[in-house]
Amino acid sequence: MAMTNQQVAGVLDEIGDILEIQGENRFRVVSYRRGAESVRSLQRDINQVWQAGELETIPGVGEALSKKIDELLRTGQLGYLEKLHEQVPPGVVSLLQIPEVGPSKARAMWERLGITSVEEAEEAARAGRLHELPGFGAKTEAKILANIETLRRRQKSGRTPIGEALPAARALLAGLQAAAPGIERAALAGSLRRWRDTIGDLDLLVASTAPEPVMAAFRSLPQVAEVLLSGPTKTSIRLGSGLQVDLRVLEPARWGTALQYFTGSQQHNIELRELALRQGWSLNEYALSSTKSGEERLCANEEDVYSALGLPWIPPELREGRGEIAAARQKKLPALVTLADIKGELHAHSTYSDGRNSLAEMAAAARARGYRYFAFTDHSQSLGVTGGMSPDDWRAQRDELAKVRADFPDMLILQGAEVEVRAGGTLDYPDELLAEMDVVVAAVHVSHRQPREQITQRALNALRNPHVDVLAHPSGRLLGRREPSEVDLDRVIEVAAETGTVLEINAHPVRLDLDDVHARRAVELGVPLVINTDSHSPADMEYLEYGVEVARRAWAGAGNVFNTWEPERLLEYLRRRGKAQADQG
DNA sequence: GCCGTTTTCGGCCCGACTGTTTTCAGTCG
Numbered sequence A: 001m002a003m004t005n006q007q008v009a010g011v012l013d014e015i016g017d018i019l020e021i022q023g024e025n026r027f028r029v030v031s032y033r034r035g036a037e038s039v040r041s042l043q044r045d046i047n048q049v050w051q052a053g054e055l056e057t058i059p060g061v062g063e064a065l066s067k068k069i070d071e072l073l074r075t076g077q078l079g080y081l082e083k084l085h086e087q088v089p090p091g092v093v094s095l096l097q098i099p100e101v102g103p104s105k106a107r108a109m110w111e112r113l114g115i116t117s118v119e120e121a122e123e124a125a126r127a128g129r130l131h132e133l134p135g136f137g138a139k140t141e142a143k144i145l146a147n148i149e150t151l152r153r154r155q156k157s158g159r160t161p162i163g164e165a166l167p168a169a170r171a172l173l174a175g176l177q178a179a180a181p182g183i184e185r186a187a188l189a190g191s192l193r194r195w196r197d198t199i200g201d202l203d204l205l206v207a208s209t210a211p212e213p214v215m216a217a218f219r220s221l222p223q224v225a226e227v228l229l230s231g232p233t234k235t236s237i238r239l240g241s242g243l244q245v246d247l248r249v250l251e252p253a254r255w256g257t258a259l260q261y262f263t264g265s266q267q268h269n270i271e272l273r274e275l276a277l278r279q280g281w282s283l284n285e286y287a288l289s290s291t292k293s294g295e296e297r298l299c300a301n302e303e304d305v306y307s308a309l310g311l312p313w314i315p316p317e318l319r320e321g322r323g324e325i326a327a328a329r330q331k332k333l334p335a336l337v338t339l340a341d342i343k344g345e346l347h348a349h350s351t352y353s354d355g356r357n358s359l360a361e362m363a364a365a366a367r368a369r370g371y372r373y374f375a376f377t378d379h380s381q382s383l384g385v386t387g388g389m390s391p392d393d394w395r396a397q398r399d400e401l402a403k404v405r406a407d408f409p410d411m412l413i414l415q416g417a418e419v420e421v422r423a424g425g426t427l428d429y430p431d432e433l434l435a436e437m438d439v440v441v442a443a444v445h446v447s448h449r450q451p452r453e454q455i456t457q458r459a460l461n462a463l464r465n466p467h468v469d470v471l472a473h474p475s476g477r478l479l480g481r482r483e484p485s486e487v488d489l490d491r492v493i494e495v496a497a498e499t500g501t502v503l504e505i506n507a508h509p510v511r512l513d514l515d516d517v518h519a520r521r522a523v524e525l526g527v528p529l530v531i532n533t534d535s536h537s538p539a540d541m542e543y544l545e546y547g548v549e550v551a552r553r554a555w556a557g558a559g560n561v562f563n564t565w566e567p568e569r570l571l572e573y574l575r576r577r578g579k580a581q582a583d584q585g
Numbered sequence B: 001g002c003c004g005t006t007t008t009c010g011g012c013c014c015g016a017c018t019g020t021t022t023t024c025a026g027t028c029g
Helices: A005-021 A026-040 A046-051 A063-075 A079-087 A090-097 A103-113 A118-126 A138-157 A162-179 A211-219 A252-263 A266-278 A302-308 A324-329 A359-368 A391-406 A431-436 A452-464 A489-499 A516-524 A538-553 A567-584
Strands: A185-189 A202-207 A224-230 A234-239 A244-250 A281-283 A288-290 A373-376 A412-420 A439-443 A502-506 A529-532
Touching: A005 A026, A005 A063, A005 A079, A005 A090, A005 A103, A026 A063, A046 A063, A090 A103, A090 A118, A103 A118, A118 A138, A162 A185, A162 A202, A162 A211, A162 A244, A185 A252, A202 A211, A202 A252, A211 A224, A211 A234, A211 A244, A244 A252, A252 A266, A252 A302, A266 A281, A266 A324, A359 A373, A359 A391, A359 A538, A391 A412, A452 A489, A489 A502, A489 A516, A502 A516, A502 A538, A516 A529, A516 A538, A529 A538
Parallel strands: A202 A244, A373 A412, A412 A439, A502 A529
Antiparallel strands: A185 A202, A224 A234, A234 A244, A281 A288
């Protein structure tokens, strides 16, 4: 059974954890963490990179890590890790999951009290045995007990999907601005500003010359369940939902460095600060400071920070330490697709299946958004729960659409279907019917848990059917609810590059599928992406921004996104595929 | 353990807050 990038990264992280508990050189520890993060965000399957003998081209992976990854992928095991496990039991590493328990406290609990699990730590805290350890006290003991509760809550909820986090953050910021005096600027920062698909905690940034009243107002917001810590420049609270929110307040004149610092990612900031050092600057959230004279250079805007280092401003969506600083230095940052570039939708539903609105209502909503084209793709027949269309239903819809089109002369209205790729791998309509459609969107909704070979083969069958134009939500994940299927997305993307099939970025904030990492691979291989909201009502069309942001995180320009194309070019592409099909016979 | 527009050796981002400390270590981001 091949290991995934996530699993390899997990092993490297575990080595880093154990070495840190052992008190190893911290730079060695950081090397394992860096390697893990790099493997985790790799846009290719690590097995492919390994087979090509290119492990050492991964940033942060040198001779030692590549040898360990090689052993891991060859044998599924790692002798070095087994040796480490003999020295430090795996249960000790699990103690690090408790908030505010780091390597030092974990080691003390293990060496002095023989604690090797969160449960044993809880027992010891209740029995009052922790506070006698060196570096511990009564408060630490009580906190550990409370934090174990927090851990259990968090393990249930996990990271928060951005579709929940963003509205909550916007409400908090608006509430703070209404309640606190003297706020000159305010922004959401952190992974939210970078539009990561899930959010660990919320980061708010405020510019004010009088921080204390801002902090006081923040602590008193109605959403606050618990104040975790509060100082003159930083306050952290927890919401009733369990989500943690950090607020930083800084002087307006330092807004640029503050926003840059607080947006992250951590890896991006490390690389940027290393670059600054090479140019004689120390960079922190307050200023750039000359390493020679100590003289400060203040940046009121983020652009100033980057330009002082000889760089163009880097969009937050790219700041993941995935090569964006090198690209910026070479002036090779892509011109990212924007919301305004989108000219239409190719995946939407009506009352002909599980949509909530009529054809005319949906078309009117699309026109109100200024769309040049709009495709109805209701579910196919086998998807009973959605009221999927029989071939006769589809023809009835075609007749109704002929009338609806007359009311929208300036918008191209297409008719297709979201055709189920059945568990056996065949499509839900005969080819003759598919051939009549303007656009065919194939999708997997049932038997998600098939083994890798089988579910991958289903996707490939769809891609290789000459009538299929788009593969929808390829991984099938539902954030916070369902893991992605085992489908081999690298293979899917490669085959899509051969067949010319368009891959969807589903913009519904629960899906965001393709994700940013795989979408970037698609961009690299020249596979066109389509950003679809999969709307079941006019309100769903508002989700478009989430999908555009995934594409931006994937380094996609407008040219990479199918539904930024002019209607004529889009139709030409769809027809040429149809013609190629006819030629194939 | 990784890496190089000063380096193949000698560095490695930077600061806030808390608790248990008599001046700082630990943890977090």
